[in-house]
Amino acid sequence: MKYFPLLWAGLWRRRGSTVLTLLSVIFAFALFGLLHGFSAALDGIIDAMSDTRLRTMSRVNITQPLPLAHRARMQTVPGVDEVSYYNFFAGYYQDRSNSVQVGAIDVASFNVVYPDIKIEPQYVDAMLHTRNGALVGEDLAAARGWKIGDRIPLGSAVWTRKDGTESWDFEIVGSYRSPSGKVPTSELWINYDYFDEARAAANGTVTLYFVKIHDSASAAAISERIDGLFANSTNETQTQSEKDWVRAQIAQIGDIGFFVNAIIAAVMFALLFVTGNTMMQSVRARIPELAVLKTYGFGDTAVMCLVLGESVLLCSVAAALGIGIAAVISPPIYREFGAGGLNLPLPVVAAGIGLAVVFAIVSAAVPALRAQRLSIVDALAGR
Amino acid sequence: MSAFRQISSVTAMNLRSMPQRIGSSSVIVVGIAGVVAVMLSIFALTRSLSDAVLATGSPDRAIVLRAGATGEFSSTLLVDAVATIKDAPGIARGADGKPAATADFVAAVNLFRKEDGARAGLAVRGVDPAIMAVRPELEIVAGRSFTPGLRELIVGRSALEEFKDVGVGDSVALRDGRWTVVGVFESGRDANESSLMTDAATLLSAYQRTAVNSVTVRLASPNAFEEFKTALTTNPTLSVSVERETEFYRRASKDANQIFGIVGIAVGIFMGLGAVFAALNTMYSAVSVRTREIATLRAIGFGAAGVVVSVLVEALLLALIGAAIGAAISWLLFNGNTVTLGDSTGSMVFDMQVTPALLLLGVLLACSVGFIGGLLPAVRAARLPVATALRAV
Numbered sequence: 001m002k003y004f005p006l007l008w009a010g011l012w013r014r015r016g017s018t019v020l021t022l023l024s025v026i027f028a029f030a031l032f033g034l035l036h037g038f039s040a041a042l043d044g045i046i047d048a049m050s051d052t053r054l055r056t057m058s059r060v061n062i063t064q065p066l067p068l069a070h071r072a073r074m075q076t077v078p079g080v081d082e083v084s085y086y087n088f089f090a091g092y093y094q095d096r097s098n099s100v101q102v103g104a105i106d107v108a109s110f111n112v113v114y115p116d117i118k119i120e121p122q123y124v125d126a127m128l129h130t131r132n133g134a135l136v137g138e139d140l141a142a143a144r145g146w147k148i149g150d151r152i153p154l155g156s157a158v159w160t161r162k163d164g165t166e167s168w169d170f171e172i173v174g175s176y177r178s179p180s181g182k183v184p185t186s187e188l189w190i191n192y193d194y195f196d197e198a199r200a201a202a203n204g205t206v207t208l209y210f211v212k213i214h215d216s217a218s219a220a221a222i223s224e225r226i227d228g229l230f231a232n233s234t235n236e237t238q239t240q241s242e243k244d245w246v247r248a249q250i251a252q253i254g255d256i257g258f259f260v261n262a263i264i265a266a267v268m269f270a271l272l273f274v275t276g277n278t279m280m281q282s283v284r285a286r287i288p289e290l291a292v293l294k295t296y297g298f299g300d301t302a303v304m305c306l307v308l309g310e311s312v313l314l315c316s317v318a319a320a321l322g323i324g325i326a327a328v329i330s331p332p333i334y335r336e337f338g339a340g341g342l343n344l345p346l347p348v349v350a351a352g353i354g355l356a357v358v359f360a361i362v363s364a365a366v367p368a369l370r371a372q373r374l375s376i377v378d379a380l381a382g383r
Numbered sequence: 384m385s386a387f388r389q390i391s392s393v394t395a396m397n398l399r400s401m402p403q404r405i406g407s408s409s410v411i412v413v414g415i416a417g418v419v420a421v422m423l424s425i426f427a428l429t430r431s432l433s434d435a436v437l438a439t440g441s442p443d444r445a446i447v448l449r450a451g452a453t454g455e456f457s458s459t460l461l462v463d464a465v466a467t468i469k470d471a472p473g474i475a476r477g478a479d480g481k482p483a484a485t486a487d488f489v490a491a492v493n494l495f496r497k498e499d500g501a502r503a504g505l506a507v508r509g510v511d512p513a514i515m516a517v518r519p520e521l522e523i524v525a526g527r528s529f530t531p532g533l534r535e536l537i538v539g540r541s542a543l544e545e546f547k548d549v550g551v552g553d554s555v556a557l558r559d560g561r562w563t564v565v566g567v568f569e570s571g572r573d574a575n576e577s578s579l580m581t582d583a584a585t586l587l588s589a590y591q592r593t594a595v596n597s598v599t600v601r602l603a604s605p606n607a608f609e610e611f612k613t614a615l616t617t618n619p620t621l622s623v624s625v626e627r628e629t630e631f632y633r634r635a636s637k638d639a640n641q642i643f644g645i646v647g648i649a650v651g652i653f654m655g656l657g658a659v660f661a662a663l664n665t666m667y668s669a670v671s672v673r674t675r676e677i678a679t680l681r682a683i684g685f686g687a688a689g690v691v692v693s694v695l696v697e698a699l700l701l702a703l704i705g706a707a708i709g710a711a712i713s714w715l716l717f718n719g720n721t722v723t724l725g726d727s728t729g730s731m732v733f734d735m736q737v738t739p740a741l742l743l744l745g746v747l748l749a750c751s752v753g754f755i756g757g758l759l760p761a762v763r764a765a766r767l768p769v770a771t772a773l774r775a776v
Contacts, residue, residue, distance in 0.1 A: 020664040024414075027657035034649060060558050061491040061504055062727045063456070064590075096453050157457035166451075234559055238493075249727070251501040263421050263650060267657070270417040274661045277410045281668055333645065 007309045013289075014282055018314065021278040025318035026325070028271040029352055033326025034333070035260045036351065037344045041334060042250055044345050048182030049243040051219055053113060054211040056226055059236040065205035066235050068196075074211060077225045079218050084109035085206040087192060090157040091168075093144075100140070100154060101187040104195040107135070113212040117183060123174025131194040134170040137185030138177040148172050152188070160200045168198075211239070268359070276363035279311050283367035290371050291379030304372035311364030312357055319356030323349050386688060393680060393689035394696050397673070401697060407668045411698065412705040414661040415752055418654045419709025419745040424717050425647040426744065427737045432643070432724065433636035435733035439573035440632035442605045443475075444517065447598040447615065450622040454635065455489050456728060459594040464621055468598045473611030475601045477516035483601040485511040485518075488583050490590060491728045492557060495547045498723070505542055505549075506578040506729035507557065509586030509595075517601045518570065526551040526566030531582035534559075534589070537566040539576035541732035545723045555579065559589040574632070577732045599628065655752060662756020666698050670764045677764050678772035687765035694761035695754065702753025703746065710745045713737055 011018050056074065058064035065087075074083045084106055091102035107127040111119055119135060127133045136146050146152060150172045160166055170190055178185050196203055213222050223239035230237045240248070283290070290303055298306075327344040401408060447468050452458030460468070465486045474482040488509035493502050512531060515521060529535035534557075538549045554561040562581065570576050583595060602608055612625040670677070677690055718737040723730055 016667055017664055020660045020667070024657045024660035024664070027653045027660070031650060031653040031657070034653070058558075059493070060556065061493050063491050063504075064558060090457065096451065157453060236556075248502055251499065262424075266417040266421050267654060270414045270658070270661070273410050273413045274664065277407050278664065281407065329649075333649065 003306065003309065006306065007313050010282075010286070010306065010310045011314055014285060017278055017281065021275060022314060022318050024274050025271060025315055025356075026322040028267050029319040029322025029356065030325040031267055031322075032264055032352055032355070033323040033344060033348060034330060035264055037326055037330050037348045038334070039260050040345045040348050041330075044182065045184075046243060046247050046250070048116075048180065049241075049246050050116065051216040051241045051243045052213050053242045054213060054219060054223055054226070054239050055242055055245045056209040056211060056237050056239040057207065059227070059238040062207065064235075065202050065207060066209070066237065068204050068206055070230065070235070070237070071209065073229050074209065074226055077222060077229070079213050079215065079222050080226075081212040081214060082109055082112040083212075084113040084210045085192065086208050086210065087195065087205075088207045089154075089159065089190065089195070091154045091188065092157060093152070093154055096155070096157065099157075100144075102154065102156075103187050103189050104192040105189050106192050107189075110189075110210070113210045116178065116180060117176050117185075118179050119176045120174065123176070126173035127191060130171060130173050131191060132168075132170050133173040133191060135174045135176050135189040136172050137187050137189075138175060139184065139186045140188060141175055143186070146172055148174060154188075159195075161198050162200050164200075210242075216241075268355075272359060272363050275311065275315060275359065276366070279307070279364045279367045282310070283307060283371055287374065287379050288382070290374055291376045294374065294376050295380075300372045300374075303374070304368045307368040307371045308361060308364050311360040311368075313360075315356040315360035315363075316353055319352050323352045386686060389685055390689040390692045393685060394693040397693035397697055398700070400673075400676075401700075404669055404672060407665050407672075408701055411662045411665040411701040411753070411756065412708065414658040415702050415705030415749045416709035416712065418651075418658045418752065419706050419749050420712040420716075421654060421709075422647070422651050422748060423710060423713035423737060423741055423745045425643065425650065426741055427713065427717055427735050428722065429640045429643045429647060430738070430741065431722070431733050431735045432731065433640055434736075435572060435731065436574050436632050436636035437629070438571055439575060440627075440629035441520075441601075442627060442629050443602050444628035445600055445602060445608055445611055445625055446628050446631045447600070447623050447625050448596075450624050452624065455487070455596040458596050460486070460596070460598060460623070461594050464623065465595060465598055467618065467621060468600070468615060468623070471600075471611055471614045473602055473607035473614065475516070475603045477513055481513060481516075483513055483516035484598060485514045485600075486583055486595040486598045487511075488587050488590075488592065488595045489597075490557070490586065492555060492579070493727070494549065494555070496545055496723060497547050498545065503546075503723070503725050503730050504727040505546060505725075507536070507586065508575070508578050508580050509583030510580055511583055514580075517599055518575070520573075521568055521570045521575070523566050524569050526564075528566055528568075529581050530565075532585055534562040534581075534585070535565045536562050536579045536581045537568050538564050538579050540567055540569045541572055541576040542578060542730075543567055544721065545577075545730070545732045549579065557586075557589060572733065574635075574731060577730055655748070658752050659755050662698065662702070662752055663759060665701070666694060666757050666760035667763070669697060670694060670760045673764070674767065674772050677767055678769050681767070681769045682773065690767075691761040691765045694764050695757045698753045698757025698760075699750055702749040702756075705753075706746045706749030709749070710737070710742050713745075714742075 058066055068085065071083050071085060074080060087104040089102035089104055091100040092098055093100050107124050111124055123135060127135060134152065141147065152170050152172060154168050154170060155166050156168060176185060213219060219241045226239045227237050293303055330344045448458035449460060469482050469484045474484055477483050490507045491504045492507050494505050496503050529537055536555060543549055549555060549564055551564055551567060554563050587593065602611060608627055615621055615623055615625050714737045717735045720735045721732060722735055723732050725731055
């Protein structure tokens with residue numbers, strides 16, 4: 001610690017160069033935080049998914065609805081605790097381009113299947129007693145400023161009502177949240193019964209089923225049993241654990257990981273050049289000063305550590321600032337991708353700082369060795 | 384000595400001394416190469432995607448959706464409406480005298496990609512027999528077309544290249560059982576080529592549906608659009624929206640590019656700023672190395688202009704070298720790569736192209752970074768107080 005003022009003074013010896021290096025490293029690490037943070041956030045979503053919950057949907061495609069009658073047969077499969085269901089609503093608010101994620105659910109069974117989502121008992125009760133009631137996710141409520149008691153008129157891009165209109169009115173009677181913070185809460189949930197009775201087409205069908213099972217080890221066997229029930233029917237099913245399903249959804253988008261890593265590699269390579277060069281120049285300019293330090297009795301190793309220390313200080317301060325920027329602007333970007341409410345994962349911060357230290361040492365290695373080997377006489381003589 | 388000769392001789396002298404600063408110069412080159420490689424790759428991806436989507440539309444076709452629908456999946460048209468639409472004026476006639484119009488029903492099926500084995504959606508488009516009159520670019524290149532009434536499909540070449548088990552003779556499980564692939568079609572690698580096609584009526588009955596998603600017509604001429612649109616939108620029995628097909632796909636490509644646009648802009652801003660600061664750093668140090676030289680030149684009567692230009696030219700030259708390296712990396716890695724993007728409702732197969740226009744964009748980007756990075760150091764070089772500078776060294 002007592003060497004800190006010396007490190008600090010060394011860094012500010014060439015003020016302009018230090019500030020510019022600091023800035024380029026800040027932006028590099030902001031980018032690292034954004035990109036690595038994004039792929040880590042996706043992994044986080046997968047991890048948060050349960051493997052004691054299965055999803056059953058049409059084998060052909062998720063756009064193909066399944067009859068609600070499947071539920072009773074699925075409940076007979078041994079090892080199944082409860083079966084709940086969900087129907088996409090394709091909602092929008094005021095304008096078609098302003099989409100709102102809305103799902104029609106059965107609150108009572110949903111609450112059993114999703115213990116990791118918290119709905120206060122009085123809200124469950126209110127949903128059961130208000131046909132056009134709706135539960136708003138905490139993130140959605142925050143983003144739109146909706147609160148309990150509000151009446152929300154929504155349109156649906158897909159569903160027309162039996163009376164021929166497209167507008168649906170919902171009354172927010174409660175909210176739900178994710179105590180672990182890992183499940184996005186950016187949807188509005190409405191009563192399936194009310195929705196199904198009012199819609200003009202596809203009555204008595206659902207988009208997908210949620211199946212709660214006892215034991216994650218039997219997930220594959222139970223999935224097979226369920227799909228076996230409907231094999232060779234017009235409504236064949238495909239059942240997967242929630243974790244596998246989400247992983248498959250993310251894989252469908254394309255190879256994100258490759259692009260992210262390629263960009264990070266390009267940025268980091270360029271960064272190594274910038275910092276390495278700055279440190280090299282800084283040492284070159286200060287050779288007489290380092291020689292003076294050695295004259296005062298600083299050992300070779302101590303001088304080498306001073307040079308390394310400057311680099312580590314510069315890089316870690318810059319990395320901290322850069323990742324700070326990423327942490328501030330990440331949540332709104334995640335929201336654009338439909339993952340509102342997620343924050344920059346903490347391990348990314350740790351990885352960033354760790355990476356910064358490694359970078360600092362690698363890029364300062366050559367100048368540090370040069371400083372270590374410096375001969376006092378030659379250096380002071382300007383040779 | 385004329386100002387021009389002064390500038391050119393100082394610049395030439397500076398360029399000759401550049402190899403001495405190769406270490407710090409490489410910072411600007413590597414920084415800019417990184418920015419250009421990454422930005423060109425992202426732009427090539429978005430550009431190629433929207434080109435493929437845009438290629439699907441033709442100005443002499445119009446698409447009819449339910450009023451207010453944003454896309455085919457959110458639109459339904461009942462049989463009566465379809466008949467009325469097909470009778471509207473302005474539609475071209477096929478060889479058989481029937482209107483060149485097709486009422487499409489779009490479903491989707493889960494298949495496996497060849498590349499990574501991932502399950503992905505592929506569109507299954509039910510079309511009318513008049514499809515060839517509506518889309519003359521459609522060409523059967525292997526096997527034959529589907530027979531209405533039978534469970535037969537034809538597969539687009541793009542879909543065939545990227546998905547497993549969709550070759551001629553293979554069967555695909557749809558809602559009511561297995562359908563046989565009987566032919567392969569090409570349509571200029573547009574969005575349709577990433578789909579399966581079959582007879583609309585046969586597909587509708589298999590899915591127990593009665594409504595289609597859209598009606599696409601070929602117009603008698605591109606100018607017939609207004610006549611066609613007016614006839615439909617003023618018809619009180621219809622509630623539809625009519626769009627020229629080019630416009631419809633322009634909107635679709637915008638949606639498809641929105642996500643990549645956000646990523647591209649974010650990455651571009653951060654990498655660009657990082658590169659600007661790296662360039663400033665390099666050029667400041669280049670100027671400081673040249674302090675004695677610049678001061679000497681000024682002392683013997685050279686003007687500030689020559690010094691400024693020499694620094695800017697150096698920065699721009701380094702930026703151009705960086706741009707060339709970055710563009711080469713992006714071109715080697717990505718030009719001609721086949722990319723598949725999609726979700727559960729359909730996929731889009733297209734080829735990435737690093738076009739000359741994009742390369743030019745890369746050069747412009749590099750030059751702006753180089754110019755900004757060179758400007759401030761150039762000004763400092765010009766303002767160098769001669770006496771102090773000479774004494775300092």
